[in-house]
Amino acid sequence: MPKGAKELLKKLEYDFENIEYLDIALTHSSFVNEHISKTNNVSNERFEFLGDAVLDLIIGEYFFRSDESLREGKLSKLRSEVVNEQSLAKVSNELKLGSFIKFGKGELKSGGNQRESILADALEALIGAIYLDSDLETITKIVLKLFENILKEAESKKNFTDYKSRLQENLQQYNKNVVEYVLDKEEGPDNNKLFYSSVKVDGEVVGCGSGKTKKKSEQIAAKRALLKLGEKNV
Amino acid sequence: MPKGAKELLKKLEYDFENIEYLDIALTHSSFVNEHISKTNNVSNERFEFLGDAVLDLIIGEYFFRSDESLREGKLSKLRSEVVNEQSLAKVSNELKLGSFIKFGKGELKSGGNQRESILADALEALIGAIYLDSDLETITKIVLKLFENILKEAESKKNFTDYKSRLQENLQQYNKNVVEYVLDKEEGPDNNKLFYSSVKVDGEVVGCGSGKTKKKSEQIAAKRALLKLGEKNV
Known part of the structure; x- marks a missing residue:
């Protein structure tokens, strides 16, 4: 388990059955590239692919159910206000994901652990990992809690203007x-x-x-x- | 229930708990526009939004699980070979969806029931409707069966070239x-x-x-x- 990850799991209120999924979710490709001799090192890019689709469905369904009068174009717009690099990086920072990610030395030196895109990708990978380890219902509860404030903000804008x-x-x-x-x-x-x-x-x-x-x-x-x-x- | 829809449900091997979901999935916006006085008419656009996300997750997860060595870029490419207007219209045609969709008169006259984009959208709406009526597991089984040949084709291309x-x-x-x-x-x-x-x-x-x-x-x-x-x- 990555150092300090206990605190992370406590925040998520989730325990992994396959703890190696968490390891993968927190491994940036720069780390794998520097350790190519160890063939069992896998980066989080595949998990990110999966998590991206899971997140799109969860947030899309949330708005779909929230208001029957919202039409398709508005649903897309609301979702993109929540699922974007900036929002994801914000949630990622709240979880301090940057401090748990394994980086290559070069990437770490150049501040990769603070780069928005990397933080956002790692959050998607973590979402993919939990989905794979459990099911859609479980990860939905976790995501809606993590994004609670961002969802509220998007909704209040909608209602107000x-x-x-x-x-x-x-x-x-x-x-x-x-x-x-x-x-x-x-x-x-x-x-x-x-x-x-x-x-x-x-x-x-x-x-x-x-x-x-x-x-x-x-x-x-x-x-x-x-x-x-x-x-x-x- | 739309005319002839029994045959459709038999093909899908699925029975709706909320049969009005099927009605909505098969209602094109041109029909609603011609019947604005009946306020309970709803088009399939919202269901299409939901079905699109469901389909992306199902096909993405399918390839994710199919081969551990597939990297992120390849996963995206494979998914886009399956989830595109042409493939969706093909499956839609196999289900004869065009004959069940409710259109406005103008749209029907101009051949809307044969237009690829409309057929693809209706299939996504149908997928959204079944997901809403059941769960991810149920719609996953149905989708993987409907797309069996298209998935095989994408995979054989991958293995071959x-x-x-x-x-x-x-x-x-x-x-x-x-x-x-x-x-x-x-x-x-x-x-x-x-x-x-x-x-x-x-x-x-x-x-x-x-x-x-x-x-x-x-x-x-x-x-x-x-x-x-x-x-x-x-």
Whole structure:
């Protein structure tokens, strides 16, 4: 078992049946390249391939189940906000994976244990290793816990800002494309203004809204338009 | 249940617990667009999103487990030979999915039930629907059966022609890059020639081979080089 890995397993709340899987997940190819004489050294690249597919399914299914009204394009976008190098490296850092990975001397010298891409790949490899060692249900629970904050963040962005784009997507479905936002009026003093906007689709007003910024009033108008169009979970 | 779908389920050897999932998987967005007043009509696009991830994992894991010596790049390549529009449309046609899909009138008129992209998408949606209705184990069995011939084909190509590229990949791992094939001699009459080749790595001969074509002799030479380099499962 890699040095200090006990702490890692405790954080993951997982015990490996095949502990060599953990070893492989934490072996960077630079280490294998420097030790080619020992033929049983295997790098984590194959596990990363597997883990990548496992992670895509877990996060994709999470958003799929989270909201029935989310269409395909939005699901892809939400997933890519969670499954990307930066987010993966962040989770990897929280687990301190960089300190457990076996590197070649050259790679370590050049700071490989802090490189985002390497940290992200190692997390995918670890996910692949746990999946291989257990099953989809087990790794799903672990992944959803590890990504809890990142998932929440992606969802809150979705809820907060997305009525306008959701309306646009929704209308494309009906082959209606000309969406126009009109600022109807502004009220109040400069430091406490209220904006009133309406949204027109093919020239017809389908929603009105007010808010403390122009953008907010448009969002509310889009939300009302979505309700009018019968979209659930608005 | 869609007309004639009993036959489809028999072919799949699967019974839906939630038969509405099958309905959704077989509903093209053009149908929904023509029936926007009935708000409970849902197209198969969300299921396609889910099925796509399920299929990537199943086929990726299949190749991952099939041969321990396959490296990451080769695994990706093999998967993309199986998971692509053309292969999916082929399987979709074998299931006659085109005849079960609900289309809008316009799409049907323009031949949507024969369009490869639509047939491929519907198969992914069907895979997503079965996964949602059951579990990964169940859909894995069904997918591996449906793709049996396509998987065999991809594997036979791999076994037949790939020693040269595998050697190339293998050597990249060791930062050895200069691979050269040399035709040493040709023997025999024109209609029954035998070719002798050797493969050099960084100037050193690492394998020799003979065959009825120059290409074959190089493949054998590459295979012997792989054996010499200690690659298993050559």
